[in-house]
Amino acid sequence: MSRSVLVTGGSRGIGLAIARELKEAGDDVAVTYRTGQPPEGLFGVQCDITDSAQVDAAFKQVEEAHGPVEVLVANAGINKDQLLALMSEEDFNAVLDTNLTGAFRVAKRAVRGMMRKRSGRIILISSVVGLAGSPGQANYAASKAGLVGFARSLARELGSRNITVNVVAPGYIETDMTAALPEKRQEEIKKNVPLGRYGTTADVAKAVRFLASEDAGYITGAVIPVDGGLGMGH
Numbered sequence: 001m002s003r004s005v006l007v008t009g010g011s012r013g014i015g016l017a018i019a020r021e022l023k024e025a026g027d028d029v030a031v032t033y034r035t036g037q038p039p040e041g042l043f044g045v046q047c048d049i050t051d052s053a054q055v056d057a058a059f060k061q062v063e064e065a066h067g068p069v070e071v072l073v074a075n076a077g078i079n080k081d082q083l084l085a086l087m088s089e090e091d092f093n094a095v096l097d098t099n100l101t102g103a104f105r106v107a108k109r110a111v112r113g114m115m116r117k118r119s120g121r122i123i124l125i126s127s128v129v130g131l132a133g134s135p136g137q138a139n140y141a142a143s144k145a146g147l148v149g150f151a152r153s154l155a156r157e158l159g160s161r162n163i164t165v166n167v168v169a170p171g172y173i174e175t176d177m178t179a180a181l182p183e184k185r186q187e188e189i190k191k192n193v194p195l196g197r198y199g200t201t202a203d204v205a206k207a208v209r210f211l212a213s214e215d216a217g218y219i220t221g222a223v224i225p226v227d228g229g230l231g232m233g234h
């Protein structure tokens with residue numbers, strides 16, 4: 001039976017791959033997009049996740065089209081990299097507000113319907129950087145580590161309602177961001193990855209598809225690395 005799925009930041013990159021994967025699995029998939037156009041073939045709702053009123057309006061549109069959200073993938077994220085000594089408070093807060101508080105806003109709105117239904121899946125997209133740290137990414141790493149504590153608290157709060165909450169922690173994934181790195185840096189990164197390559201957006205999407213599936217019904221509070229072994233399970 002098709003479920004109502006919402007993927008935030010589903011207009012490109014990893015979010016788009018997740019949305020397409022879940023659609024292929026037979027779900028009714030909606031994506032949020034902030035700028036530009038909604039992706040072809042997917043139900044798009046415009047939403048900036050730093051604004052609770054926009055989050056509420058987006059959920060209302062999805063509920064009208066597909067019913068209450070049964071699977072939430074909180075994927076939208078940004079980075080504003082800088083060494084700590086040079087990092088502004090504004091850039092620190094902006095990254096936290098999108099990556100961590102943004103996940104709080106959408107999860108809080110989604111659990112309403114899930115609690116009523118006594119079932120649901122919440123999947124938060126973190127990063128290997130959240131657990132390993134990364135110079136120049138203190139704000140980003142803090143936001144991604146925060147998602148783990150957030151998810152595990154929700155897993156404890158919501159387990160009795162048959163709602164699972166899990167984290168996916170991708171490593172280096174082939175996206176515009178990683179392609180823009182100098183060739184030498186790319187080779188260095190790959191040397192540290194036991195599988196010797198970047199991940200693909202499909203690698204991440206397949207893990208999310210599993211966590212969203214019936215087969216993952218007894219998994220909650222987990223952090224699933226999709227990083228080619230870079231973090232060694234953290």
Ligand code: NDP
Nearest residue numbers: 009011013014034035048049075076077127170172173175
């Ligand atoms: P992209 O930069 O390609 O896409 C980010 C998405 O998030 C876009 O759809 C963007 O919308 C959306 N977004 C950003 N800010 C907001 C906001 N305030 N409100 C709503 N939507 C917003 O990122 P990736 O696909 O590379 O990454 C997706 C997730 O995976 C992120 O959380 C990232 O931190 C994480 N990740 C990525 C890795 C990688 O190697 N790429 C590795 C590990 C984790 P818009 O198009 O309008 O800007």
